[in-house]
Amino acid sequence: MDMSTLNKWIAKPTIHNKIKRIAVYFEKNADLNARIKKLEDARWSNTLKAWHLPDTEENRKRFKIDLLVVPSEVQIQKTEQFKRWLSSKRYSPNTIKTYTEALITFFNFYHDKSIEAITNEDVITFNNDYILKNNFSSSYQNQFVNAIKLFFRQIQGANMNADLVHRPKRQKLLPNVLSKQEIKQILNAPTNIKHKAMLSLIYSCGLRRSELLNLKPNDIDSKRGVIIIRQSKGRKDRITPLSDKILEILREYYMGYKPKIWLFEGQSSGTQYSEQSLQSVFKQALEKANIRKPATLHWLRHSYATHLLESGTDLRYIQELLGHNSSKTTEIYTHVSTKNIQQIKSPFDDL
Numbered sequence: 523m524d525m526s527t528l529n530k531w532i533a534k535p536t537i538h539n540k541i542k543r544i545a546v547y548f549e550k551n552a553d554l555n556a557r558i559k560k561l562e563d564a565r566w567s568n569t570l571k572a573w574h575l576p577d578t579e580e581n582r583k584r585f586k587i588d589l590l591v592v593p594s595e596v597q598i599q600k601t602e603q604f605k606r607w608l609s610s611k612r613y614s615p616n617t618i619k620t621y622t623e624a625l626i627t628f629f630n631f632y633h634d635k636s637i638e639a640i641t642n643e644d645v646i647t648f649n650n651d652y653i654l655k656n657n658f659s660s661s662y663q664n665q666f667v668n669a670i671k672l673f674f675r676q677i678q679g680a681n682m683n684a685d686l687v688h689r690p691k692r693q694k695l696l697p698n699v700l701s702k703q704e705i706k707q708i709l710n711a712p713t714n715i716k717h718k719a720m721l722s723l724i725y726s727c728g729l730r731r732s733e734l735l736n737l738k739p740n741d742i743d744s745k746r747g748v749i750i751i752r753q754s755k756g757r758k759d760r761i762t763p764l765s766d767k768i769l770e771i772l773r774e775y776y777m778g779y780k781p782k783i784w785l786f787e788g789q790s791s792g793t794q795y796s797e798q799s800l801q802s803v804f805k806q807a808l809e810k811a812n813i814r815k816p817a818t819l820h821w822l823r824h825s826y827a828t829h830l831l832e833s834g835t836d837l838r839y840i841q842e843l844l845g846h847n848s849s850k851t852t853e854i855y856t857h858v859s860t861k862n863i864q865q866i867k868s869p870f871d872d873l
Contacts, residue, residue: 532656533585535577535633537598537626538567542577544585545570545627547656568797569623571662597629600637604677614757616732621669628670637678645670649690660690697824697854700817705825707811708804717803719775720786720795723749724819726768728826728844730754731819735795737785739776744769751845760845827855 536545545567548554558564564575575581601622608618631648632640653663667690700708705725712718724734733754741750747769748761781787786795804819823844830840841852 534627534630535582536570536574536623536630537601538570538574538623543574544577544581545572545574546585547572549657567623569620570627571658594633596637597626600673600677601625601629604673607676608672612757614753620665621672624666624669625673628666640674663690697828698815698817698821699828700813700815700821700825702829704811704813704815705822705829707813708807708822711807711810712803715771715775715778716786717807719771720800721804721807721822722768722771725822725826726765727751727762728823728830729762730823731797731800735784735786735797735800738783739781739785741785742769742772754845758845760842762843824855827852831855 532547534545534547536543538545546558558573558575561575561581564573566572567574604625605618605622608621613621628648629637631652632644635644648666649663652658653666709718709722709725712721720734723729723737724731727749729751733751736752736754737749741752742764743750744764747764749764750759750761752759754760779787783792784794787793788795788799801819804817808815808817827840827844830843831837837849837852837856840855841849844852846852
């Protein structure tokens with residue numbers, strides 16, 4: 523596979539799930555996507571935001587990586603120490619994985635420099651020559667900032683002043699919202715009752731993807747008419763109303779599949795349904811519903827909140843239902859609600 527004819531890419535050695543891999547970063551390119559998938563054991567990582575492959579001599583030659591550039595024993599040891607510290611502080615498994623992989627990527631960028639010698643200026647260089655150069659988002663950059671600050675504050679006292687590591691300015695982006703008609707088309711698209719139940723539950727309760735997949739049958743309290751969402755973002759429990767309509771769908775699903783441990787299980791009984799499979803279900807529903815917008819699963823949650831607001835639900839209740847810590851997070855939906863905007867008459871109509 524000749525990579526030289528394709529758009530600019532960056533390949534770096536990394537440690538992914540304790541295994542040496544090569545991460546490949548590049549801008550969106552359908553041709554490169556299709557070709558890299560053909561490489562043996564090529565996988566996509568949402569955490570790395572990159573494709574990654576086995577760290578072999580063949581792949582290093584293919585991507586022109588210096589054979590001497592490998593994570594050092596010190597880097598691996600320090601990363602494991604950081605991982606144990608995060609675990610002892612009861613950070614979520616997803617956060618631990620995100621922070622440790624971010625730290626490894628940062629170390630790989632400075633493979634020729636000892637950890638003790640890294641300074642605040644090196645973080646600025648990393649942000650410019652890696653984050654910004656590859657057009658990564660501010661939220662992705664913030665993951666690195668969190669990991670770097672925690673590591674150098676708690677694990678590695680060196681030439682780094684963690685308090686001076688600056689965060690990127692937050693992008694003020696409006697949430698993406700689908701109309702009720704579009705939501706109806708998407709939820710009616712699946713013929714498989716499990717697929718229909720999963721997508722319907724995300725919208726009807728405003729769930730995050732991980733919250734849906736972590737549900738267990740006992741979390742559905744049909745007598746009280748609520749769903750108990752346990753240890754979601756911020757390690758918080760909350761409840762959300764369970765509509766009679768979604769309860770009927772869940773009962774039909776349960777009778778057909780009889781899940782044992784998780785409410786939604788994979789092909790093997792007792793295994794949790796995967797995020798990748800759920801994404802695929804949503805993508806297929808979009809195609810069947812003939813919706814061309816670049817929608818993601820999270821759009822269902824945004825749409826739920828916006829439709830609640832447009833129907834007159836108090837913002838404070840929406841904040842509780844979504845599990846937001848701050849009301850400011852929930853207030854973003856006031857900027858996309860069309861309830862009051864549609865009542866404003868344009869002066870153009872009077873011309």
